Amino acid sequence: MILRLPGMGHPTCRFGTGPWCLMPFALGVLGAAGCVAYDVPEQPDLSALVDAYEHPSAEVDVQTAWRALEESRLDEEVGLAVLGLDLAAGVDRVMEQLDPLIGDPHGEDGSDRTVKVGGVRVEGSGSVHIEETCERVGERAAQPGAVDMILSIRESAVESVASGRFRGCWTRAAVITDGDQAPLEGPWIRLDGDFAVDLGGTLAIGERIEERWLTFRFDGRAQLEQGDAVDGELDFRIGPGWLAVRLEIPGAGHAVKALRVDGSALLLQGASTLLECSRESKSCTGSDGASFW
Amino acid sequence: MHGIRRRVLLVSAMASFMAAPAGAEAWHSEEERLLDDTAYALRAREGRIGLWRVGAGLTDRLSVETSPALWIAGAALGAVVPNMAMTTVLYDDGTWTASVRAGVVHVGRPGQDLSASVFLMPVTAALSHRFNAQWSIHGRMTAVAAAGAATVQGDDLPFDGELVASMLHADTTVEMRVHRAWAFTLTLRYMPWHGPVAMASDVTTPDGSSASVRLNLAVRDLDHAYQVLTAVHGSFERFNFRLGVGVGDFFLGGGALVVPWRFVVVDAGMFVRFGAPSERRGAEP
Numbered sequence A: 001m002i003l004r005l006p007g008m009g010h011p012t013c014r015f016g017t018g019p020w021c022l023m024p025f026a027l028g029v030l031g032a033a034g035c036v037a038y039d040v041p042e043q044p045d046l047s048a049l050v051d052a053y054e055h056p057s058a059e060v061d062v063q064t065a066w067r068a069l070e071e072s073r074l075d076e077e078v079g080l081a082v083l084g085l086d087l088a089a090g091v092d093r094v095m096e097q098l099d100p101l102i103g104d105p106h107g108e109d110g111s112d113r114t115v116k117v118g119g120v121r122v123e124g125s126g127s128v129h130i131e132e133t134c135e136r137v138g139e140r141a142a143q144p145g146a147v148d149m150i151l152s153i154r155e156s157a158v159e160s161v162a163s164g165r166f167r168g169c170w171t172r173a174a175v176i177t178d179g180d181q182a183p184l185e186g187p188w189i190r191l192d193g194d195f196a197v198d199l200g201g202t203l204a205i206g207e208r209i210e211e212r213w214l215t216f217r218f219d220g221r222a223q224l225e226q227g228d229a230v231d232g233e234l235d236f237r238i239g240p241g242w243l244a245v246r247l248e249i250p251g252a253g254h255a256v257k258a259l260r261v262d263g264s265a266l267l268l269q270g271a272s273t274l275l276e277c278s279r280e281s282k283s284c285t286g287s288d289g290a291s292f293w
Numbered sequence B: 001m002h003g004i005r006r007r008v009l010l011v012s013a014m015a016s017f018m019a020a021p022a023g024a025e026a027w028h029s030e031e032e033r034l035l036d037d038t039a040y041a042l043r044a045r046e047g048r049i050g051l052w053r054v055g056a057g058l059t060d061r062l063s064v065e066t067s068p069a070l071w072i073a074g075a076a077l078g079a080v081v082p083n084m085a086m087t088t089v090l091y092d093d094g095t096w097t098a099s100v101r102a103g104v105v106h107v108g109r110p111g112q113d114l115s116a117s118v119f120l121m122p123v124t125a126a127l128s129h130r131f132n133a134q135w136s137i138h139g140r141m142t143a144v145a146a147a148g149a150a151t152v153q154g155d156d157l158p159f160d161g162e163l164v165a166s167m168l169h170a171d172t173t174v175e176m177r178v179h180r181a182w183a184f185t186l187t188l189r190y191m192p193w194h195g196p197v198a199m200a201s202d203v204t205t206p207d208g209s210s211a212s213v214r215l216n217l218a219v220r221d222l223d224h225a226y227q228v229l230t231a232v233h234g235s236f237e238r239f240n241f242r243l244g245v246g247v248g249d250f251f252l253g254g255g256a257l258v259v260p261w262r263f264v265v266v267d268a269g270m271f272v273r274f275g276a277p278s279e280r281r282g283a284e285p
Helices: A017-035 A047-053 A062-070 A076-096 A138-142 B001-016 B066-078 B277-280
Strands: A115-117 A120-133 A146-154 A163-175 A184-198 A214-225 A229-239 A242-249 A255-262 A266-269 A273-278 A281-287 B048-051 B056-057 B062-066 B081-093 B096-109 B114-130 B135-152 B159-175 B184-193 B197-204 B208-218 B227-235 B239-252 B257-274
Touching: A047 A184, A047 A214, A047 A242, A062 A242, A062 A266, A146 B135, B062 B257, B135 B239, B184 B239, B227 B257
Parallel strands: none
Antiparallel strands: A115 A120, A120 A146, A120 B208, A146 A163, A163 A184, A184 A214, A214 A229, A229 A242, A242 A255, A255 A266, A266 A273, A273 A281, B048 B056, B048 B257, B056 B062, B062 B081, B081 B096, B096 B114, B114 B135, B135 B159, B159 B184, B159 B197, B184 B227, B197 B208, B227 B239, B239 B257
């Protein structure tokens, strides 16, 4: 076709129909490419839960502490803690796999928003979806279940909260023992439900969880292999060799119970007191103003 | 001694080259103009052969070309890089010229352990204005879209990924013709926007665990990428060359690929132009 354009000092302007057909196609491809970007999943807010662990509300004393500890159960909590450690190891494995691709963070203190990929500064955002098969043991091997976890990435760092879901995931509870013995293996528990975990701050690409405290919240069903199912919400905290759970003290608020997973130490953290307790003597001794964290 | 003689020979050769008889020179008039970084294109029955581009004019307003350098570089890296671009002149009244150039580059690397396939699609809109026989100005806007996929087969870390990326950059060239066959250009290139590289990959570990990664990677070293380049162009009856030096980033393949550099850049190219010689020889500026 031929179009006449005014004011350009030339009588005609020829438009070949063939080449023009390329334009909408090319512009469409360019526009589509410009629009492609992945969402960063929103994660639950666990700041209140983390604050509850770090600032217990209940005042505890040596007279009432042991009674409160006796009324708490640890088996299921420790079982979840073991699974939590597995999840942390899964995150570390992902970070390990990214190591060959990504070099050191650009900033010397790791605070820069970029990482270096092949010597080029890159800022990343998006998500990592990890799916792990739960332990395959005995009769459960045919249906081992799985755990999904989603990490959100902004400014080249993993956000401090990750979330996921247990889908028929079997884990084995452990029973805390006295002294230096390793935890005894307890009953099997099947987990179905959502969880969220606070990683104790953002995690730079390539960084490991290792020595951090992780705060978990589980909302779902825990089904004992030979026993009842428990529905509800549960939270706990795990750190290097430690498990911590909140302990409600009627009329006083909550304290935090912390124990070494090998059973060698049992602590009770109150609002202003840290008590060290002994299962043998069934008593606690305290020091005012001290904090476990 | 040998060094001095060699330098004298080199200077003599360059002097002879620059003082080539006028009859052997081609005018860069409104009939035959700089082809790189401008809106101009090969005319009907014209062709060019060079390392960077080999092309032919199908009609006065439509030309096609390919880049041998990409074929060669791809072969050196074990990849096949077929590429083609088409330029259509939309408007040309001798003073104003507008054109659009659309290309496609495919980087294919077949293999057992690593296979990759990436498409690049640069589209350029260009406008040139010739003030007089001595001064011209050229402006271009280029958008590039890229999409690709790669697969790594390995015992340790099988990988399957895809990526999409896009960018936009502009350049302006001021052309000053100082001689019948010689011209200087000053080119400013700038990238005002580049989209993130949207990358999706799936990794499976030997124990059966898997990770699906969805990342937007913004290449921060490409933020405000630029280039300031001065170049000298020589055009003779058939032989053409350009030699430039500047600072900034590398804009390769007509801007299809921008490499962060921020240092001294050099630009060089030569090609032979043929076809429709009678029209070129007789032209006046």
